[in-house]
Amino acid sequence: MAVNLAPPNPEDLLPVxxxxxxxxxxxxxxxxxxxxxxxxxxxxxxxxxxxxQNRFCAAPVILCREYLALARPARALLVNTGNANAGTxxxxxxxxxxxxxxxxxxxxxxSSQILPFSTGVIMEPLPVERMVAALPRxxxxxxxxxxxxxxxxxxxxxxxxxxxxxxxxxxxxxxTVTGMAKGAGMIHPDMATLLGFVATDAAVSRAxxxxxxxxxxxxxxxRISVDGDTSTNDSFMLIATGAAGTQRIDxxxxxxxxxxxxxxxxxxxWLAQAIIRDAEGATKFITVQVEGGKTEHECSRVAYAxxxxxxxxxxxxxxxxxxxxxxxxIGYAGIADLDVSRVQLHLGDVLVAKDGAxxxxxxxxxGQRVMSQDEITVRVELARGPAQSTVWTCDLSHGYVSINADxxx
Amino acid sequence: MAVNLAPPNPEDLLPVxxxxxxxxxxxxxxxxxxxxxxxxxxxxxxxxxxxxQNRFCAAPVILCREYLALARPARALLVNTGNANAGTxxxxxxxxxxxxxxxxxxxxxxSSQILPFSTGVIMEPLPVERMVAALPRxxxxxxxxxxxxxxxxxxxxxxxxxxxxxxxxxxxxxxTVTGMAKGAGMIHPDMATLLGFVATDAAVSRAxxxxxxxxxxxxxxxRISVDGDTSTNDSFMLIATGAAGTQRIDxxxxxxxxxxxxxxxxxxxWLAQAIIRDAEGATKFITVQVEGGKTEHECSRVAYAxxxxxxxxxxxxxxxxxxxxxxxxIGYAGIADLDVSRVQLHLGDVLVAKDGAxxxxxxxxxGQRVMSQDEITVRVELARGPAQSTVWTCDLSHGYVSINADxxx
Numbered sequence: 001m002a003v004n005l006a007p008p009n010p011e012d013l014l015p016v017x018x019x020x021x022x023x024x025x026x027x028x029x030x031x032x033x034x035x036x037x038x039x040x041x042x043x044x045x046x047x048x049x050x051x052x053q054n055r056f057c058a059a060p061v062i063l064c065r066e067y068l069a070l071a072r073p074a075r076a077l078l079v080n081t082g083n084a085n086a087g088t089x090x091x092x093x094x095x096x097x098x099x100x101x102x103x104x105x106x107x108x109x110x111s112s113q114i115l116p117f118s119t120g121v122i123m124e125p126l127p128v129e130r131m132v133a134a135l136p137r138x139x140x141x142x143x144x145x146x147x148x149x150x151x152x153x154x155x156x157x158x159x160x161x162x163x164x165x166x167x168x169x170x171x172x173x174x175x176t177v178t179g180m181a182k183g184a185g186m187i188h189p190d191m192a193t194l195l196g197f198v199a200t201d202a203a204v205s206r207a208x209x210x211x212x213x214x215x216x217x218x219x220x221x222x223r224i225s226v227d228g229d230t231s232t233n234d235s236f237m238l239i240a241t242g243a244a245g246t247q248r249i250d251x252x253x254x255x256x257x258x259x260x261x262x263x264x265x266x267x268x269x270w271l272a273q274a275i276i277r278d279a280e281g282a283t284k285f286i287t288v289q290v291e292g293g294k295t296e297h298e299c300s301r302v303a304y305a306x307x308x309x310x311x312x313x314x315x316x317x318x319x320x321x322x323x324x325x326x327x328x329x330i331g332y333a334g335i336a337d338l339d340v341s342r343v344q345l346h347l348g349d350v351l352v353a354k355d356g357a358x359x360x361x362x363x364x365x366x367g368q369r370v371m372s373q374d375e376i377t378v379r380v381e382l383a384r385g386p387a388q389s390t391v392w393t394c395d396l397s398h399g400y401v402s403i404n405a406d407x408x409x
Numbered sequence: 410m411a412v413n414l415a416p417p418n419p420e421d422l423l424p425v426x427x428x429x430x431x432x433x434x435x436x437x438x439x440x441x442x443x444x445x446x447x448x449x450x451x452x453x454x455x456x457x458x459x460x461x462q463n464r465f466c467a468a469p470v471i472l473c474r475e476y477l478a479l480a481r482p483a484r485a486l487l488v489n490t491g492n493a494n495a496g497t498x499x500x501x502x503x504x505x506x507x508x509x510x511x512x513x514x515x516x517x518x519x520s521s522q523i524l525p526f527s528t529g530v531i532m533e534p535l536p537v538e539r540m541v542a543a544l545p546r547x548x549x550x551x552x553x554x555x556x557x558x559x560x561x562x563x564x565x566x567x568x569x570x571x572x573x574x575x576x577x578x579x580x581x582x583x584x585t586v587t588g589m590a591k592g593a594g595m596i597h598p599d600m601a602t603l604l605g606f607v608a609t610d611a612a613v614s615r616a617x618x619x620x621x622x623x624x625x626x627x628x629x630x631x632r633i634s635v636d637g638d639t640s641t642n643d644s645f646m647l648i649a650t651g652a653a654g655t656q657r658i659d660x661x662x663x664x665x666x667x668x669x670x671x672x673x674x675x676x677x678x679w680l681a682q683a684i685i686r687d688a689e690g691a692t693k694f695i696t697v698q699v700e701g702g703k704t705e706h707e708c709s710r711v712a713y714a715x716x717x718x719x720x721x722x723x724x725x726x727x728x729x730x731x732x733x734x735x736x737x738x739i740g741y742a743g744i745a746d747l748d749v750s751r752v753q754l755h756l757g758d759v760l761v762a763k764d765g766a767x768x769x770x771x772x773x774x775x776g777q778r779v780m781s782q783d784e785i786t787v788r789v790e791l792a793r794g795p796a797q798s799t800v801w802t803c804d805l806s807h808g809y810v811s812i813n814a815d816x817x818x
Contacts, residue, residue: 055747056740056765087736089750089766122733123767232737310719310805311813318814324531327496328641331465338464341498356465357498358532396719401807404720405727 002160003285003374003394005277008148014165014176015144017201018042018241022141023153026134028127029082029120034153036131038103038138039077039197045241047074047115048210050217052234058086059096059126060116061233067112071206075113077237078103079195080120080131081156081182086232087123095128102132106139119156119182119194119233151180154195157403158182162274166263170246170256175202177263181221181271196221196236198267202260203242204249211252212261213238220268223391224276225307238264276392281399284316285375289390292382298335299389302380305333306393313396316376321367323352330380338382346379347371411569412694412783412803414686417557423574423585424553426610427451427650431550432562435543437536438491438529443562445540447512447547448486448606454650456483456524457619459626461643467495468505468535469525470642476509476521480615484522486646487512488604489529489540490565490591495641496532504537511541515548528565528591528603528642560589563604566812567591571683575672579655579665584611586672590630590680605630605645607676611669612651613658620661621670622647629677632800633685634716647673685801690808693725694784698799701791707744708798711789714742715802722805725785730776732761739789747791755788756780 019039026036041047049068051061067074078099085092100114107114118126141149151161163180179198204212213236221236242248249257277285288306293299306312309329315322326345331338345353348370352362370376428448435445450456458477460470476483487508494501509523516523527535550558560570572589588607613621622645630645651657658666686694697715702708715721718738724731735754740747754762757779761771779785 054737054740055744056736056749084733087733087762087766089764091766121731122737123762124733125767232733232740310809314810314813317810320814322530324493324496324533324641327465328463328531331463331641335464340465353496353532355498357496357500358534396810398807398810400719401723401726401805401810404723405729 002278003282005160005274007160008151008163010148012165013147013163014167014178015147016176016178016199016241017144018045018243019199019239020142020144021146021150022138022143023146023149024134024138024141026080026131028080028130034149035081036134036138037079037150037153038135038142039150040107040142041075041239042241042243043073045074045239046204046206046209047237047239048206048213049235049237050213052232054232056087056232058084058118058233059088059092060085060118061235062093063096063100064115064117064235067115070112072110072113074115075107075109076103077115077117077197079117079154081154082120083118083124083126084120084122084233085118085126088125092126095126098128099131103135106135115237117195117235119154122232147178147180154180154182156182157280158278160278162271162278164267164270166267168259168263170202170260173244173246175200175244175246175260177267179267179271181275183275194233196268196271197239198237198264199239199241200260200264201241201244202246202249204240204260205251208249208251208254208257209238209240212264215261216265216268219265220272224272225304225391225393273392276394279394280403281397281401282394283374283397283399284395286316286393286395287377287390288393289377289388290380290382291388292384293387293389294385296387296389299382299387300391301335302330302333302382303389303391305329306378307391310396316371316395317397319371321347321364321371323347323367326378327353339384342383344381344383348373348377411687412691414569414683416569417560417572419557421574422556422572423576423587424556425585425587425608425650426553427454427652428608428648429551429553430555430559431547431552432555432558433543433547433550435489435540437489437539443558444490445543445547446488446559446562447544447551448559449516449551450484450648451650451652452482454483454648455613455615455618456646456648457615457622458644458646459622461641463641465496465641467493467527467642468497468501469494469527470644471502472505472509473524473526473644476524479521481519481522483524484516484518485512486524486526486606488526488563490563491529492527492533492535493529493531493642494527494535497534501535504535507537508540512544515544524646526604526644528563531641556587556589563589563591565591566689567687569687571680571687573676573679575676577668577672579611579669582653582655584609584653584655584669586676588676588680590684592684603642605677605680606648607646607673608648608650609669609673610650610653611655611658613649613669614660617658617660617663617666618647618649621673624670625674625677628674629681633681634713634800634802682801685803688803689812690806690810691803692783692806693804695725695802695804696786696799697802698786698797699789699791700797701793702796702798703794705796705798708791708796709800710744711739711742711791712798712800714738715787716800719805725780725804726806728777728780730756730773730780732756732776735787736762748793751792753790753792757782757786
């Protein structure tokens with residue numbers, strides 16, 4: 001189903017020195033499924049994270065925030081699929097703490113040095129005993145060249161594992177950035193996808209890493225939308241192990257910051273787009289580009305109005321150039337003083353609406369030609385300022401309804 | 410498909426003295442279809458209207474606002490289906506003016522005394538010549554006992570005509586309130602449905618009528634959502650002919666205001682709920698009741714977060730008590746200081762979440778029992794204040810995707 005997205009070739013996923021990944025079958029929700037992942041970090045690794053803004057955030061999100069605030073060096077990330085451990089109250093926190101404590105005991109560190117992540121069904125008790133029982137197998141499986149296995153283990157309704165790598169040189173030394181993500185539904189810009197992990201063996205301070213993460217999230221996971229549902233479990237983590245032996249990047253003014261940040265953003269953008277390509281039921285990959293706004297914020301409002309409109313999304317699914325629905329979405333995006341007579345609308349290379357109305361030269365067959373493609377760019381020109389914003393989304397298909405009507409069964 | 414909604418029995422639709430309705434086939438979009446409606450008003454009738462907030466509002470909406478601002482007595486409403494005359498720029502305005510001028514000539518009045526309404530496909534030129542050619546037939550058809558025919562003529566993707574009547578006594582005289590509405594998709598609270606018309610033969614000043622209309626809209630058409638798309642053409646009109654011979658209600662302090670306003674609101678609520686019952690692809694009618702908020706606004710935000718969530722709506726379609734999705738929606742509704750540990754969630758009579766987490770006594774079969782019903786109430790208790798809000802919505806089904814993927818073909 002995924003739109004122009006193949007599973008990663010394991011050889012293309014470059015190990016990150018200082019990050020070892022191991023998976024195991026814990027039987028969290030379904031049998032015969034790798035559903036537990038441990039990511040062990042070398043000593044001295046820095047970790048930064050951004051998390052969902054949902055008030056009903058999951059127990060592991062609460063714990064991650066708490067543990068990161070302590071600023072102790074993280075030694076491992078523990079990820080399970082099949083159960084979100086959200087909407088589970090105090091009991092959910094207790095179970096998440098138990099899982100962290102068990103891994104901490106095995107690694108001879110403090111519980112607060114284990115960062116937990118969960119994804120799956122909401123409001124079900126986490127089967128922590130089964131997870132703890134599977135930990136030794138996951139630890140035994142840990143190795144640096146296991147990103148492909150890890151990317152597969154964190155999937156839920158994803159149909160394709162999502163991971164990619166980039167390399168760059170810092171101070172003459174080769175540095176790797178490798179990332180993976182999962183997520184196919186409950187995807188909304190505020191904040192990330194369900195789970196995204198990007199690691200590098202460059203050396204970066206926690207503060208610089210946090211800045212790099214925020215910038216990357218703003219250009220990647222915060223620019224996508226499948227269904228407008230902000231998950232309870234969204235977490236995007238950036239890890240820097242320093243194992244490549246490069247000079248430590250302590251702040252954004254450092255000479256090497258920009259190059260590494262660009263590589264991290266590139267990986268994050270690739271992952272975010274991969275999530276849209278593999279979105280639940282997606283048959284089309286849509287880029288919505290809004291230009292000429294007074295602020296980036298108002299451009300984003302217009303872009304998301306289009307990206308969230310079920311009417312627009314079903315028209316894309318049908319390859320039907322019912323393009324008045326795009327104008328309609330622009331009109332209700334909340335720009336109170338929008339002068340619609342200055343709005344231009346392009347679909348691919350076709351000028352559909354000129355000065356706020358149907359372009360007299362527009363021909364239905366031109367719109368039809370673009371709508372039939374599986375990658376489509378919508379471009380809106382507001383002609384009221386210098387700002388712009390781009391978001392990525394997908395169509396709304398029978399597949400989306402089927403997947404979400406049947407998800408738990 | 411409609412959920413517990415039968416076509417109105419023509420005998421149950423009571424004529425409103427001073428409102429004559431005539432329909433005709435104009436061939437606006439499809440042949441052999443009554444798609445043109447004229448509503449003639451007795452001299453001295455008052456008319457008030459509220460309209461879409463969409464910046465890309467349709468040409469007839471722009472004209473209605475302009476004509477109503479002139480405060481000349483309206484003599485007729487002219488409605489077409491099949492074409493929204495939106496996203497059509499200056500040319501759309503010209504065509505709408507031509508249609509009004511033609512009807513004005515036939516009724517020997519000024520163009521500004523004709524209020525135009527359109528619904529249908531966006532960004533297509535209005536076939537005004539065919540409409541004008543059909544006007545004599547619509548005028549010849551005008552009669553007071555024709556609400557059933559009119560309600561059928563204004564349908565687009567509606568499967569059931571929507572109309573109802575109420576009667577009350579004012580100063581010993583019988584007064585009728587009859588209304589009709591159309592709309593099945595592109596339905597969002599800000600503002601109304603596509604088209605709603607309610608008429609009474611009571612005598613009401615324009616100012617009092619506007620107040621009555623705003624109050625009724627706030628409790629009816631502004632409390633429903635199908636897909637979150639605010640149409641370009643939403644219009645809700647309230648007409649008072651005065652033909653019943655009752656004393657004129659000049660302001661909200663008048664002794665008879667409350668009783669008439671209650672009847673108008675009752676009709677509007679019935680119509681708004683009928684739109685949800687007949688919403689595109691709907692198989693379930695959902696009432697979302699949020700209580701205990703600090704303000705009505707924050708209660709509405711929570712209610713609409715639930716009502717707009719595709720994940721919640723597909724779960725209702727599947728009769729799947731995947732109720733964590735409800736907590737998730739509550740969590741991202743934008744109440745920044747929400748204490749989730751005080752939130753209670755009821756599905757019908759079942760307490761699903763207690764103090765922000767799964768109720769220990771909750772059993773899946775209880776949730777399943779309620780989810781299987783075709784009318785379901787979700788009740789959320791926020792426990793932070795005295796305010797409440799109720800909205801009505803429906804599920805998201807394969808039918809919705811099919812209807813909107815195929816609408817124009």
